[in-house]
Amino acid sequence: YANGTTDSYYVNGYLSDYxxxxxxxxxxxxxxxxxxxxxxxxxxxLPSGTGDHILxxxxxxxxxxxxxxxxxxxxxxxxxxxxxxxFDGTGDYxxxxxxxxxxxxxxxxxxTWFYATTITGSERGIVGVGPYDAVGEPSKLSIRxxxxxxxxxxxxxxxxxxxxxxxxxxxxxxxxxxxxxxxxGSSANNVRLYVNGILESSGSSTSSVTQDQLxxxxxxSASDIExxxxxxxNFRLVIGTAVYTANFVPPTAPLxxxxxxxxxxxxxxxxxxxSANNLTITRNGDAAVRSFNPFNLTNIGTAGSMYFDGTGDYxxLPAGGMQASWTIELWWYPMSTGA
Numbered sequence: 001y002a003n004g005t006t007d008s009y010y011v012n013g014y015l016s017d018y019x020x021x022x023x024x025x026x027x028x029x030x031x032x033x034x035x036x037x038x039x040x041x042x043x044x045x046l047p048s049g050t051g052d053h054i055l056x057x058x059x060x061x062x063x064x065x066x067x068x069x070x071x072x073x074x075x076x077x078x079x080x081x082x083x084x085x086x087f088d089g090t091g092d093y094x095x096x097x098x099x100x101x102x103x104x105x106x107x108x109x110x111x112t113w114f115y116a117t118t119i120t121g122s123e124r125g126i127v128g129v130g131p132y133d134a135v136g137e138p139s140k141l142s143i144r145x146x147x148x149x150x151x152x153x154x155x156x157x158x159x160x161x162x163x164x165x166x167x168x169x170x171x172x173x174x175x176x177x178x179x180x181x182x183x184x185g186s187s188a189n190n191v192r193l194y195v196n197g198i199l200e201s202s203g204s205s206t207s208s209v210t211q212d213q214l215x216x217x218x219x220x221s222a223s224d225i226e227x228x229x230x231x232x233x234n235f236r237l238v239i240g241t242a243v244y245t246a247n248f249v250p251p252t253a254p255l256x257x258x259x260x261x262x263x264x265x266x267x268x269x270x271x272x273x274x275s276a277n278n279l280t281i282t283r284n285g286d287a288a289v290r291s292f293n294p295f296n297l298t299n300i301g302t303a304g305s306m307y308f309d310g311t312g313d314y315x316x317l318p319a320g321g322m323q324a325s326w327t328i329e330l331w332w333y334p335m336s337t338g339a
Contacts (some may be wrong), residue, residue, distance in 0.1 A: 016078050018046040034079060050109065063095045078269045081254045082233075082293035085217070085266045089118055089229025092285035093218035094271065096263065099235070100279055101129055103141065103209035109243040111180040111236050111255070112144065112216075112266070113294045116173055118229035120146045125219030125226035126179070130212030140209045142219040143181055144226055145171055153183045154193050156205050163191045163203030176233075176294035178250035184242030197248045216265060217287060237263040253295055310336065 017036040024041035038045055038059055045058040046065065057063040085094065114126055123146055128139035141156045152167035171177060180194040189202040216235055217228045234251070240260040257264050257275045264274035264282055269289055273279040306315065 015046075018044070021045040024211075032079075082291060082296050083230040083254075083266065083268055084115070084148070084233035084290055085271075086231050086290050086292070087217040087228045088229050088286065089124070090285070092227065092287040094216040094265065094287060095282050095284065096214045096273075096279045097282075098213050099211040100207075100277075101214045101262065102211045102307050103129065103239055105186075105206050105208035107182075107184055107240055107242040109180060109182045109241060110141075110220075110239040111178065111243070113178050113233040114228070114230060115176050115233075115292075115294070116145060116171060116228070116230040118147055119150050119171060119173060122201075122234050123153075123219075123226040124228045125215075125217070125231075126228055126232065127217075128215045129209055129217030130220075139215075139219045140207075140212060141181075143179060144219050151199075152179060152193065152195060152199075156181075156183065156191060156207050156209065158207035158209050161205050162207040163205035165191065165193050165201040165203040167193055167195050167200040169195045169198075169200060169233050178294070180244050182242050182244050192244075194244055194248070197244075198249045198280055199247055214263060230291065231292055232266050234267045235263070235265045236261060240313045254293075 009234070020043050021039065021041040022043050024039075036045060042059045043061055044063060046055075046284050054066040055067055057065055070096060087093065091168045110127060112126065116124065123144050125142060125144040127141075127143050129141040130139055140158050141150065143154045145151070146153050146166070150171045152169070152171065153164070154166075155164040157164075169177075178194075178196050181199075182192045182194065182277060183205060184190050184192070186206055186250075188204050191203045191205045192199055193201045213288070215236065234255040236255045236257075238258065238260045239262045241258075243258070254267050255264060261275045262277055263279060265272075267274055269291075271281045271289070273281055273282050308314065
């Protein structure tokens, strides 16, 4: 209730680790990186984390918590290191401020993990650098998926020789890929495109990319705006260093801000730049942070649930599998009740 009235205000989203303390003024100088705990003065704690998906008060008061409407506990938590940003393909993207990125004509490395959920029907832009003013001039630097071929296409253009190269790998849906677009030196074939650590294509470019804006999840083509559909994780731009100059093993852990890192994004539970530049990253559309990443896929299947929509869904075991003694138990989360 607000202002002494019966007006109610509801949140649309997630709340995690809700703690109330009495008699203690708490101040967190840094963002917490682990579950909140019962400390002095705690009168209520709704915890998160593995094993805490039951609605309960973890404080010594053990207050009964009642779910109203279809509010429910989930396994979505703000902690951990495995993150990505989901783009639905219809207006979602992230961008840095205008004129915040200057790549120049020297070495650079752009790398990221991506997981496409839609490819056909349109080109899908993973990253682009400029322009920010109007449709009609292509981005100066971009990585995108060509809808008709499901191949990766990368270009760098501007003053000087520019290059437009394409992968040999056909991108499959619902699969994590690591892509790296690298310029090393100024000799022939100094621009290289790697997919999952394998060199797939090369070209020559001395183009200078001047002050501009970097956009993740979208690029400009010559005729329209191309939006990515799916998840992008651990995006890193390094200016001045060719991180990869030969085939390599893709990273198996979240990326860090190595020397010359100008932007590190899509790697935490916030829209934040992890480089020393601390650039503002603006969310557009309904791009959303998710605890979905390419690094801990072995966890899939060890925690979760099966969803049934009530219209013909079920699982079955072979006949004769039950013996004389048995126990059946399960957790059940009903979405509707009735017949």
